[in-house]
Amino acid sequence: MRLLLKNAELFDGESDEGRKAHVLIDGERVEAVLTSRPEGYEGDELDLAGACLAPGFIDTHTHNDLYAVWPDNERYMRSFLRQGITTMIGGNCGFSTLGIDPATPYGGDLYAFFKHNPNYAEVTGFEGWAKAIDAHSPVNMACLCGHGTMRTALRGLGDKPLTAEELDRMERDLDAQLAAGAAGLSFGLMYNPSMYGEPAELERLARVVARHGKVLAYHTRANSKVSMAYPELLGRPHNLRAMDEVLDIAKKTGVRSHISHMIYVGRQTWKTLDKTIDLVDNANNKLGLDISFDIYPFDCGVSTINVILPVWYQSLSLADRKKRSARMRLAIEILATKQLLGFGYEDIQITWAGPDHREYIGRRVSDISAAAGEKPLDTYLRLIDEGGPDATVMMFTYMNEHIINKLSRHPAVHYMTDAWIVEDGVQNPAAFHTFPRLLRLSREGKAEKLGRMIRKMTGSAAERFGLADRGKVKPGYYADLVVFDRQKIAEGEGESSPIGLPHVIINGEFAVQNGEFKNNNLGRGIAVK
Numbered sequence: 001m002r003l004l005l006k007n008a009e010l011f012d013g014e015s016d017e018g019r020k021a022h023v024l025i026d027g028e029r030v031e032a033v034l035t036s037r038p039e040g041y042e043g044d045e046l047d048l049a050g051a052c053l054a055p056g057f058i059d060t061h062t063h064n065d066l067y068a069v070w071p072d073n074e075r076y077m078r079s080f081l082r083q084g085i086t087t088m089i090g091g092n093c094g095f096s097t098l099g100i101d102p103a104t105p106y107g108g109d110l111y112a113f114f115k116h117n118p119n120y121a122e123v124t125g126f127e128g129w130a131k132a133i134d135a136h137s138p139v140n141m142a143c144l145c146g147h148g149t150m151r152t153a154l155r156g157l158g159d160k161p162l163t164a165e166e167l168d169r170m171e172r173d174l175d176a177q178l179a180a181g182a183a184g185l186s187f188g189l190m191y192n193p194s195m196y197g198e199p200a201e202l203e204r205l206a207r208v209v210a211r212h213g214k215v216l217a218y219h220t221r222a223n224s225k226v227s228m229a230y231p232e233l234l235g236r237p238h239n240l241r242a243m244d245e246v247l248d249i250a251k252k253t254g255v256r257s258h259i260s261h262m263i264y265v266g267r268q269t270w271k272t273l274d275k276t277i278d279l280v281d282n283a284n285n286k287l288g289l290d291i292s293f294d295i296y297p298f299d300c301g302v303s304t305i306n307v308i309l310p311v312w313y314q315s316l317s318l319a320d321r322k323k324r325s326a327r328m329r330l331a332i333e334i335l336a337t338k339q340l341l342g343f344g345y346e347d348i349q350i351t352w353a354g355p356d357h358r359e360y361i362g363r364r365v366s367d368i369s370a371a372a373g374e375k376p377l378d379t380y381l382r383l384i385d386e387g388g389p390d391a392t393v394m395m396f397t398y399m400n401e402h403i404i405n406k407l408s409r410h411p412a413v414h415y416m417t418d419a420w421i422v423e424d425g426v427q428n429p430a431a432f433h434t435f436p437r438l439l440r441l442s443r444e445g446k447a448e449k450l451g452r453m454i455r456k457m458t459g460s461a462a463e464r465f466g467l468a469d470r471g472k473v474k475p476g477y478y479a480d481l482v483v484f485d486r487q488k489i490a491e492g493e494g495e496s497s498p499i500g501l502p503h504v505i506i507n508g509e510f511a512v513q514n515g516e517f518k519n520n521n522l523g524r525g526i527a528v529k
């Protein structure tokens with residue numbers, strides 16, 4: 001496409017300030033950024049007087065690599081595209097499409113993730129993956145290798161330590177994927193089996209990433225003041241201990257480190273905000289480390305229904321779970337944790353409880369228990385039994401307005417969705433509204449200033465993850481662009497489209513034009529070099 005975008009207020013992804021400019025797109029790239037109309041230009045043009053033009057937004061944390069490699073994935077990807085996201089970083093929290101030997105004997109454990117995609121074997125190496133993204137994805141994507149995925153492929157789920165041979169193998173596989181174009185590595189230290197990686201294992205892999213100059217992203221061991229990760233309930237808050245671990249790995253290996261989805265589950269955890277910021281600032285400004293993190297502008301997040309249950313309880317048989325002694329111990333532990341966290345059953349919304357229990361969708365556990373005349377814990381355990389392993393919840397008290405405001409202004413922050421579209425039940429609002437909501441909050445003075453926010457959404461995120469030629473409006477860069485009205489931009493209601501965001505251009509073509517979907521297949525797999 002050859003198109004002149006005229007009279008826009010341009011935020012170019014490099015500067016924090018907007019300026020009046022014309023942008024000429026030729027083919028898939030930006031040809032020129034001009035202060036006046038090019039003489040003799042006779043091609044198509046679009047007058048953007050009164051509107052902002054910016055690089056397409058970069059979602060630094062997605063699990064949509066699992067969807068983007070399938071054919072016919074519009075239903076799962078469109079709401080992200082519609083909010084102006086043109087590039088995503090996939091492979092987070094230790095889970096990735098990349099990095100699996102298709103001949104693994106642990107396919108049963110692993111390919112549950114790929115349950116909708118019959119062609120998983122073709123997308124587990126970087127080249128096959130990039131081809132699948134080129135063929136099917138509506139947005140561009142770079143991908144991390146997931147430690148949990150790689151470990152499962154070698155050793156299955158569970159806490160079995162790797163043999164020296166397996167560790168060598170994992171190191172070699174990671175090295176090969178990074179050389180081929182993977183964006184880095186992700187740890188999922190709250191999830192089986194990444195959580196069982198021994199310190200020496202994590203450190204060795206971090207060194208490989210450091211050697212490639214790429215990013216190591218951490219789903220840390222704890223996001224709350226107390227958690228299931230550490231046995232002592234008192235003493236240093238668990239989320240701070242989990243950050244200590246990140247900083248320790250960064251210090252020992254020099255790896256560029258990215259803390260995924262900084263959240264503060266439970267009202268008591270909110271009090272640790274300043275301490276978490278101090279840890280990042282001290283690491284970056286005094287210790288010479290390179291730490292970044294990402295956030296989203298919501299006070300809730302999706303989790304599995306089991307998430308608040310201690311590990312010992314989850315490992316019991318169904319019959320043993322029903323025993324009085326187990327129930328008593330569980331009741332005491334959950335009560336203590338709730339008090340220490342400042343978190344209750346009113347903060348848990350059921351988003352899916354199995355096909356036979358649609359009546360619970362969207363309701364808080366406290367409401368369901370009150371209506372049934374049950375104790376909330378009994379209700380919760382009943383929903384787990386009735387809903388089965390696929391049941392999910394939306395947990396509240398992840399953040400509050402003050403935390404979002406403060407973190408959104410931090411120099412090391414990026415913005416992300418960490419959301420996916422579910423088959424049924426309540427959708428995560430982040431899948432629809434993240435970037436427009438951030439821009440609205442900015443306008444209302446409740447988040448980072450507009451120019452700086454756009455830079456963090458675009459050029460700064462591209463630099464962080466090594467995306468060359470993207471995230472900026474500059475000659476020679478890919479024409480990934482978004483047009484919005486800074487006075488109107490806002491999230492829509494429910495699952496509707498954002499307000500004041502008419503156009504999204506990916507690789508020089510309209511993906512969304514005047515609010516209509518034009519092309520669902522413009523994304524590219526990005527090789528990070």
Ligand SMILES: [Zn+2]
Nearest residue numbers: 093219260261
């Ligand atoms: Zn995560």
